[in-house]
Amino acid sequence: xxxxTFLDANELVIxxxxxxxxxxxxxxxxxxxxxxxxxxxxxVIGYLHRGVEKIGENRTYQMFAPYVDRMxxxxxxxxxxxxxxxxxxxxxxxxxxxAQAVRVILTELxxxxxxxxxxxxxxxxxxxxxxxxxxxxxREEALKIFENYCGARLxxxxxxxxxxxxxxxxxxxxxxxxxxxxxxxxxxxxxxLLTHNRIWVQRLKGVGILTGEECKEYGxxxxxxxxxGVKWDLRKAQPYSGYEQYEFDIPTxxxxxxxxxxxxxMQEMRQSIRIIRQAVEKIPTGPIMGKVGKVVKxxxxxxxxxxxxxxxxxxxxxxSDNSTQxxxxxxxxxxxxxLQALDRMVRGALVADVVAIIGTLDIVLxxxxx
Amino acid sequence: xxxxxxxVFLVDLLQGLWVTFRxxxxxxxxxxxxxxxxxxxxxxxxxxxxxxINPDNGETLCIACNLCALACPENLIVVGSERNEQTxxxxxxxxxxxxxxxxxCGLCEDACPVDALExxxxxxxxxxxxxxxxxxxxxLEEGPRPTQxxx
Numbered sequence: 001x002x003x004x005t006f007l008d009a010n011e012l013v014i015x016x017x018x019x020x021x022x023x024x025x026x027x028x029x030x031x032x033x034x035x036x037x038x039x040x041x042x043x044v045i046g047y048l049h050r051g052v053e054k055i056g057e058n059r060t061y062q063m064f065a066p067y068v069d070r071m072x073x074x075x076x077x078x079x080x081x082x083x084x085x086x087x088x089x090x091x092x093x094x095x096x097x098x099a100q101a102v103r104v105i106l107t108e109l110x111x112x113x114x115x116x117x118x119x120x121x122x123x124x125x126x127x128x129x130x131x132x133x134x135x136x137x138x139r140e141e142a143l144k145i146f147e148n149y150c151g152a153r154l155x156x157x158x159x160x161x162x163x164x165x166x167x168x169x170x171x172x173x174x175x176x177x178x179x180x181x182x183x184x185x186x187x188x189x190x191x192x193l194l195t196h197n198r199i200w201v202q203r204l205k206g207v208g209i210l211t212g213e214e215c216k217e218y219g220x221x222x223x224x225x226x227x228x229g230v231k232w233d234l235r236k237a238q239p240y241s242g243y244e245q246y247e248f249d250i251p252t253x254x255x256x257x258x259x260x261x262x263x264x265x266m267q268e269m270r271q272s273i274r275i276i277r278q279a280v281e282k283i284p285t286g287p288i289m290g291k292v293g294k295v296v297k298x299x300x301x302x303x304x305x306x307x308x309x310x311x312x313x314x315x316x317x318x319x320s321d322n323s324t325q326x327x328x329x330x331x332x333x334x335x336x337x338x339l340q341a342l343d344r345m346v347r348g349a350l351v352a353d354v355v356a357i358i359g360t361l362d363i364v365l366x367x368x369x370x
Numbered sequence: 371x372x373x374x375x376x377x378v379f380l381v382d383l384l385q386g387l388w389v390t391f392r393x394x395x396x397x398x399x400x401x402x403x404x405x406x407x408x409x410x411x412x413x414x415x416x417x418x419x420x421x422x423i424n425p426d427n428g429e430t431l432c433i434a435c436n437l438c439a440l441a442c443p444e445n446l447i448v449v450g451s452e453r454n455e456q457t458x459x460x461x462x463x464x465x466x467x468x469x470x471x472x473x474x475c476g477l478c479e480d481a482c483p484v485d486a487l488e489x490x491x492x493x494x495x496x497x498x499x500x501x502x503x504x505x506x507x508x509x510l511e512e513g514p515r516p517t518q519x520x521x
Binding site for chain 2: 059062063064065066067070130134136137140144147148149150151152155157165166169189192193194196197198
């Protein structure tokens with residue numbers, strides 16, 4: 001950081017947040033400014049800390065499942081999937097094929113709802129108010145499928161250890177197919193609104209560049225890494241829950257800026273629809289619950305499972321001491337790790353770009369603070 | 371040249387405006403006029419808990435097995451039971467359910483072996499006092515009775 005500022009003026013320290021609408025929750029960013037230029041930042045987190053990992057040590061394996069939904073509440077289904085897969089790995093069981101197919105459909109739908117919420121709020125931060133209404137309109141349709149399937153819209157608790165609790169309802173396939181048909185033209189509509197819009201392009205192009213090397217240094221994953229041109233997607237790299245059966249591409253960008261991250265996420269929504277279409281065509285018949293007893297008591301050991309959540313690599317590390325409660329549950333939340341790169345990205349940018357960069361990282365503070 | 375003309379004639383902005391214009395149709399309205407127009411929640415919706423009674427004789431279906439209380443992550447269910455000396459079976463005496471701490475995960479209804487405890491489609495759970503959020507057996511059997519406003 002430079003010692004002297006422009007015209008030897010004092011550097012100005014201001015707080016952005018914790019109640020700033022563009023920090024997506026309760027993130028406090030202490031900005032050191034030289035006029036409009038950002039010299040450095042410091043993130044203060046923990047306003048939403050609930051001690052979820054500690055709660056996990058005091059609950060049985062099944063009881064902890066609803067809590068993980070409350071970390072990344074925008075993508076609760078992905079969180080549930082990660083946790084269930086980790087405990088299933090400890091138990092050495094695998095969900096039946098039917099359960100796996102349904103899990104894929106629901107997590108991909110959840111990826112779409114998460115990206116829609118990101119797109120809406122990100123556009124709102126930058127000043128485009130229209131997309132948020134359209135995004136929430138389509139998100140509503142997906143949430144209705146969640147509600148019909150498991151009875152909740154946001155904190156779904158859709159999966160159980162070993163498979164699923166709820167059998168598919170009549171008309172699930174039709175609803176999902178109708179959603180896919182409805183949704184693809186809508187993505188084009190968002191693109192029409194934003195992609196070539198001059199204000200949008202000027203606000204995003206070249207802002208918050210984080211190269212692939214830097215991403216790897218910081219451990220940044222998800223669309224931020226892929227926008228830097230690194231073709232890394234855990235669904236391809238280490239397939240879980242039967243992802244190897246589905247055909248899809250990994251969208252990547254070249255410029256590693258905010259605009260490319262936007263394009264990557266738009267492409268990801270299209271790829272998600274592609275996966276859902278393939279999965280819904282061939283949902284196998286059979287049981288939905290694996291061989292898991294009423295009391296889950298995994299043998300002593302530890303398991304780490306990471307999945308590709310909408311925001312990046314979501315990992316669960318569960319240690320068992322052969323009792324009904326986990327000895328330790330450690331979560332590797334994508335938002336927390338991605339937030340580290342904020343300082344690197346905003347240095348030298350303008351204050352108005354900070355909002356754009358926080359938006360493009362797609363953080364959820366429930367997950368950052370846990 | 372084409373790019374220049376497109377910039378001058380604001381093609382990108384007009385394109386966006388055209389999208390907004392296309393979406394003016396009233397059938398795209400999703401807002402619910404809530405108190406007047408009540409939303410229809412899904413069949414499996416996890417809302418207010420209900421303790422089912424046998425419609426024929428009005429007796430509770432609950433067998434006081436305490437499994438729901440054990441399954442609850444928040445320990446908010448308290449089941450009281452008494453052994454009936456004549457029939458030699460456990461009988462339910464009281465049942466409290468703390469709505470204020472409930473996160474509607476549905477583990478209690480999954481655990482119930484006789485489908486007595488169920489999360490229903492009622493979603494209006496506000497009360498004027500803290501004590502009002504702790505539901506006793508009578509409240510659980512009758513269900514919430516919110517005022518239904520109509521226009």
